[in-house]
Amino acid sequence: MNVQKQQITLTVNGADHQIALEDTNTPLLWVLRDYLGIMGTKFGCGKAACGACTLHVDKEAVRSCTYPARLAEGKQITTIEGLGSREEPHPVQRAWMAEVVPQCGYCQPGFMMAAAALLEKVPEPTDADIDQNITNICRCGTYYRMRKAIHRAAAIGGTREEPLAETP
């Protein structure tokens, strides 16, 4: 097939990538996963219904399975791989480690990205804030620990250096 490919440039976790897309409607999720091999962002439903694909576009939480990649041109895309590192974890990741949140782990990147975006806007969210804003789905049922982890991340605050008593 002879198709016109469209060139786009995306900035993912601080690095620029040029991609030639056959289909200009390709969602950001598939560009990351299938063109760039960045696999931390997961597919759950493809219909913005589960949140597994949540990442940040200019610090806003976005469900990337329904977000056309071309709309992210010129913006900062952050995935779980860019949220924090093992050496310098994001407060959300520190809290997730401390509360031992993940089970199967598949939904977790989406939840952590959604939680980080919430904390960016509401540094000390109430339970009601969490209920309203974190609408992802976890089949393993880790909500109880996630809630604790979000509160813990809020307590750690934006500082990444603050030491944290490890539990359990």
Added chain:
Amino acid sequence: MAEKTKGITRRKFVVRTLLGGTGLIIGTTYLLRNPLRRKFNAFIDTGDVPYIGETDEPALWFEVTPENGIILSSPKVEMGQGIFTGLAQIAAGELDVDVQQIRVIHAPTASGNVDDFGTGGSTTIRSLWPVLRSLSATLREMLKAEAARKLGLPVSELTTEAGRVWAGDRSLSYGEIVEGVQDWASPDTPPLREVGSYPFIGRPVPRNDLADKVFGAAIFGMDATLPDMLYGAVARPSHIGARLKSADTSRAASMAGVVRICREADFVGVVATSRMAAENAKNAIEVDWDADTGWQTRDIEEMIRVGNGTPYVIQKQGNAERAFETAPGEIIRAEFKTPIGAHAQLEPNGALAWVEEDQATVILSTQVPGYTQEQVARRLDLKKEQVNLIPTFLGGGFGRRLNTSHAVEAAVMSRAVGKPVKCYFNRQEEFQNDEFRPPSHMVVHAKLSDKGGISAFEFNTSSGAVMHSFGPLPGMMRNLVGSDFGAWRGGLIQYGLIPDFKSVSWFVELPFATATWRGLGLLTNTFAIESFLDELARKAGRDPVGFRLMHIRDDAAGERLKNVIRAAAEKAGYRDEVVGGTAMGLAASTDAGSPAAHVAEVSIRDGEIRVEKVTCAFDPGLVINPDLVRAQCEGNIIMGMSAALYEEMHVEDGELLPVIYGPYRMAQMKDGPREIEVVLLQGDDAPGAVGEPPMGPIAAAIANAVTRLTGKRPRQLPIRLS
């Protein structure tokens, strides 16, 4: 053999060195004479539930690397339940290494380390406990023997500590010991150590996959890639019983990115250069399905009725028929039903396959690597050994991946194009091609004696196939046991002091696929029995805690059950009264030997039932990792409350609906209990089942609380305020 382990009659160690002689691999095979038959005989005799997942032939392999790492290849898969961590904790106790030094990986089938049952039934830790201890101890002795040779000292003068073999203050690391060794002696298994001396047992060691899962590095089936990989998509039906009749692929074939249309007798698919292109082209295939569009939910409900199909008496004491006829008092009767349930695991099914001439590599999330390997081999006309099945982390299992026959499709398409092909379901396909939790209908009868105890009890449960549809064993299982014990799991009467009782399972074949959903029939059967117990307690004018306790035997299993009921009631401060708009409900069950009791605290807010808090007491025997056992309790409680309050598939003109999260409502953050308290008891000195038993009582506990709150007893799931 130092420790006699139940069921093990012969053992063979296989020891060989890696190519190049830089490492050490050890394996073992445990063989049983007629294991299945023996198991099922025991099972039929006692009505006990030795779940088939207690695998008879586990094999575990270690590798010691020259860098002093220990790699434990697990034939069981990690799907969130935490077994990789538990296995490392067990092995470390005999190996004298830090638990962090052991890396646990999935064994590819090419390693020969295949567990033909797979992973399920809450069996991993309890079935591997004796095996892994012996293996680890033997490995330690092998390392010591080699160290003795290297140091020129007798083995008796050597000790092990902290990953090193010591002779006074001289020492060699395990990595140094294995270096260059070509031939290994195979010593007898030494006496196993006291469990109390194992440093990591009972400790809340953080899970060993934690960091990978927090930093986005864990690889699930859907994340697997191979160089030059293409993308497949297969047209899947939306209707019950649909068979592929014909397909017009002309439009799809001309679409951008399409590499090949694959038309097989049983499926039609497309291979393309990207997932998007494959999806788009698949959607453009005009498929004519031979489907039955007549089915409605109520047709299914009418099939699943106690009285339809084949009855099997699964448990019996005394003479319930006579007691119902002759004992004084009226017969109390109740009916319960539950809907079709979806697995809805977050990672959809699919596989990446690469078929070269006479060999195939398949990477996917599966609970049955050996079975999937066999299915692919059969379809490709290869020998089993020519197919290497590489399991990954599972994005949820819950029984959905005990049949991963879709791996065949990726393999067939890969062979057609000569390149690796990754082919995955989309979410709608996942919902409509699930192997569902079957709906159930349950009828319970009882009589109360004039002393206020239960004098006669009968439980009847009707449902579709659960274990009978399990690929590796169906024919054999039907012959051996007749009834489908998956369907009646949770349907045994645990109140042994009732003089006359009977439990009956009715088997009905449904027109769509039903199979294993976490705990199998446990949630639904317990919902009926434990709701009814609550009802009887109230009729008898007794409190539901005391009423339960008075019917439970004083034997070991009975004591463990009584203890979890008491512990949950006490910890929750159980009360019958509604206080501040909140009511409590209690329920208990024993599954696969592990008793669990939950107290649910329920209120009504904004017109919805809210589970505010759950207190759980659970006795899985010896606890390897209390934090991970707690996590399993929490997960079961949330998944079970989701099924109890929200989840329901229905059938409309032959179509299975809904097809997406949201309309298929599941518990979210806002719905989950704000508090979950877990009390762990250890009523046995060996580890027992963990992954499913806490699922049992949750729906009944919620229903019993709702009854107190509203005065109306829920008779079906999902529970709704009428």
